[in-house]
Amino acid sequence: QVQLVESGGGLVQAGGSLRLSCAASGRTFRSYDMGWFRQAPGKERDFVAAIRWSGSSTYYADSVKGRFTISRDNAKNTVYLQMNSLKPEDTAVYYCAASIHYSSNLYATSEYEHWGQGTQVTVSS
Numbered sequence: 001q002v003q004l005v006e007s008g009g010g011l012v013q014a015g016g017s018l019r020l021s022c023a024a025s026g027r028t029f030r031s032y033d034m035g036w037f038r039q040a041p042g043k044e045r046d047f048v049a050a051i052r053w054s055g056s057s058t059y060y061a062d063s064v065k066g067r068f069t070i071s072r073d074n075a076k077n078t079v080y081l082q083m084n085s086l087k088p089e090d091t092a093v094y095y096c097a098a099s100i101h102y103s104s105n106l107y108a109t110s111e112y113e114h115w116g117q118g119t120q121v122t123v124s125s
Helices: none
Strands: 004-007 010-013 018-024 033-039 045-051 058-060 068-073 078-083 092-099 119-124
Touching: 004 092, 018 033, 018 092, 018 119, 033 068, 033 078, 045 068, 045 078, 058 068, 078 092
Parallel strands: 010 119
Antiparallel strands: 004 018, 018 078, 033 045, 033 092, 045 058, 068 078, 092 119
């Protein structure tokens, strides 16, 4: 069983930065593709970023390209989301997710089998 625990959320002013972390249990973390999603109140859960198991490929939603960076440290079983130039519209609960099988479409929530509990990010204007 894979357990994911997010941390690093909080309240920040527009233009500020936060770094989210997602710690994973299990010895096979290095074989998982990982993703970050977010969900604002009353809205669907949306793709933010994803990274392949090796770190060789990364994917971003258009809304965060150039501002957010996903990375991973397989030795620490951790994936990160560095968020810069934050905007009020980035306010949401952020979730990390693990895909334990190969998927060509890491943008879809359905491709991930394991999810964390989420961490709140609030950006004030």
